[in-house]
Amino acid sequence: MNTRFLFPHRYKAIGWVLFAAGAVLGLAAWNFEWQPAWLTFQIPAFVLPHPTLGKDGVPVPHNFLPELSAVLCILGALLAACSRERYEDEFIMRLRLDSLLWAVYVNYGLLILALLFTYDFLFLNIMVYSMFTPLVLFLLRFHYVLFRSSRAARYAE
Amino acid sequence: MLNKLKLARVALGLTQEDVARRIGVSRQTVNAMEQAKYVPSTVLALKAARLLGKSVEELFELEADD
Numbered sequence: 001m002n003t004r005f006l007f008p009h010r011y012k013a014i015g016w017v018l019f020a021a022g023a024v025l026g027l028a029a030w031n032f033e034w035q036p037a038w039l040t041f042q043i044p045a046f047v048l049p050h051p052t053l054g055k056d057g058v059p060v061p062h063n064f065l066p067e068l069s070a071v072l073c074i075l076g077a078l079l080a081a082c083s084r085e086r087y088e089d090e091f092i093m094r095l096r097l098d099s100l101l102w103a104v105y106v107n108y109g110l111l112i113l114a115l116l117f118t119y120d121f122l123f124l125n126i127m128v129y130s131m132f133t134p135l136v137l138f139l140l141r142f143h144y145v146l147f148r149s150s151r152a153a154r155y156a157e
Numbered sequence: 158m159l160n161k162l163k164l165a166r167v168a169l170g171l172t173q174e175d176v177a178r179r180i181g182v183s184r185q186t187v188n189a190m191e192q193a194k195y196v197p198s199t200v201l202a203l204k205a206a207r208l209l210g211k212s213v214e215e216l217f218e219l220e221a222d223d
Contacts, residue, residue, distance in 0.1 A: 087183035091195050146185075153173065153188035 007083040015079025022072025025065060030128075035063040070131065077135035081142070095145050103138035159218040163191045165209040180204040 028034040040063045085092050110133070114126045166176055173191070177184040180201065189195035190205070197205065206213045 087185075089182040089186050090198055090201060091186035091189055092183065094195065149185040149189060152192070153185045156173070156188050156192070 005082070006088065007079060009084045009086055009088075011079045012083035015076045015081070015083060017076065018072050019076030019080055022069045022074075022076055024069075026069030026073060029065040029069055035065060039064045039068060073132055074135070077132065077139065081135055081138050085146070091149075092146070095149070096142060099138050099142035099145060102141050103134050106137050107134045158193060158196050158223055159220055160190065160193060161211075161216055161218075162187075162205065162209070165211055165216060166191075169209060176205070176208065179208050 040061045042061050107130070111130060114123065114130070118126055166173070173184050173187045177187045180187075181204070182201065186195065186197075186201075190197055190201075202213050202217060206216050209216065
């Protein structure tokens, strides 16, 4: 795995901050329907041909909190996942690759279960969360194996 | 793959941290190599062999199912 595709280590903390901010905002928007006025914009009807966005060619205000939170979550998780560890050597790279593959398998396994057993709005909710689950699963798995290997190193001598 | 990294390291009075620092990897990597949980690359194996004063064949050994 070529490290030229990894961000410098200092971006990891920035990624976690962005992800946390996006998650909090997203939960506020999704569960409490919070719509701050400063995120409400008018966009032209032709940009997004949707029944609620634009009526007879007249721009309709849309609250962009869900979009902002999703972008923050994705950018934050990408930075957290794709930033170098303090010591990025070949073993860490192997753990990274294994965790990525594991996350892909688990994500699509869960997706298949969701496709078969969930419908209507529950399915829609799950599809929304599935935008983030590959990265979240990777982060969980990668940091778990890192923790396990550093704990093993601490107790061995 | 079996290895004699730990024996060679201890014989020289080195800690895992010492070996890690000298061959440019993390201590977790050295520990994983010693536990046979990770097979190092050729470059890393050669670096470890040079540091420990052994040949690669003396440090690493193929198992029957390798």
